[in-house]
Amino acid sequence: MSRRQITELLETSGYLPVETPVLQPADVFLDLAGEDIRARLFTTEDEAGRALCLRPEHTIPICRHHIATGEAARPANYGYLGPAFRFRPDESGEFLQAGIESIGREDKLAADAEVMALSLSLASAGGLTEPSIILGDASIVTAFVDGLGFSPRARRRLRRALGSRVRMEAALAEIAKPVEGSGAVTVALAAATPEDAQALVEDMMQLARIRPVGGRTAQEIAARFIAKAESAAAPAREAALTCLEALIHLQVPAPDAPGLLQRLADVAGLDLGAPIARFADRLEAIADRNLKPQAMTFCGWAGGRLDYYTGFSFELRASEDVTTAPAASGGRFDGLMERLGAPGRVPAVGAALWLDRLPQGMEP
DSSP, X not given: OOHHHHHHHHHHTTOXXXXXXXXXXXXXXXXXXOHHHHTTXXXXXXXXXXXXXXXXXXXXXXXXXXXXXXXXXXXXXXXXXXXXXXXXXXXXXXXXXXXXXXXXXXXXXXXXHHHHHHHHHHHXXXXXXXXXXXXEEHHHHHHHHHHTTOOHHHHHHHHHHTTOHHHHHHHHHHHHSOOOOXXXXXXXXXXXXXXXXXXXXXXXXXHTTOXXXXXXXXXXXXXXXXXXXXXXXXOOOHHXXXXXXXXXXXXXXXXXXXXXXXXXXXXXXXXXXXXXXXXXXXHHHHHHTTOOGGGSEEETTXXXXXXXXXXXXXXXXXXXXXXXXXXXXXXXXXXXXXXXXXXXXXXXXXXXXXXXXXXXXXXX
């Protein structure tokens, strides 16, 4: 696959190429991209001591470009082809990505289907003609987790694990563990604000003449106590854990997913009709693009590996082994623009392809 092929396919589809700086402010990615990228950045500093990083992905830089060049809510389609940099076990830390971002479109279902269809066309041009396709939806998983009554800490942990079956299973096992030490201090900390909890820990340490161990501050110790207190004061119900486990391991042909998700929601006593209906409607929009939802698989653990994904997601692989890295992935990130400084939420969806994971790769 040549650079010219990619550029022509993007331009003829209405996605105009854009280039963003390779050096990016590191704090943006540390705050918004999530654990999947946070620990794998290549960082440096400028002369003023500001933390910078080599561009680890293209979505955040393109969204920043969009905000800086006009009205944030305006519709715009961007395409890109350029290097990205992040540590990847057993793969090069510098790699080429091609991709698309569709920002500001209110016809969300049609935009989702268009981005997915174009991603499949790009993958096919790179030799991935019959990919294994996994669909997920962060909004459905989040609605389940929020509705099942888990603690804020457990919800954060589960959200950070979304997009990886292994991480989701590990998160579920962690929050299912019983927590020891639910005495009076623990109960008091559970009811306290973070500031009051810190003050209580500082008083306890002063009275007992305890010095911080391992360099940890009173604030860090208090945060740890609060986390334990939350788990002790509001243990996850066995029924909720069972329901979440069923969701994580749900792996069915995509057209079967809405009905099974609704049954699971009914058993849990949750009203999730709206996000489930959106997923079903999206399958129709995908079918309208002459794609075949029946050949796609819905996985309950899927939902985008980056923290900014808010809804529909997809992954393309050369095999059905979900433990292998995807050759392409994408999804909806309606909240990212606002987090980057836009005055309100802006609908957005995009996708990226790792050219070194495609059968034909990139021609020299």
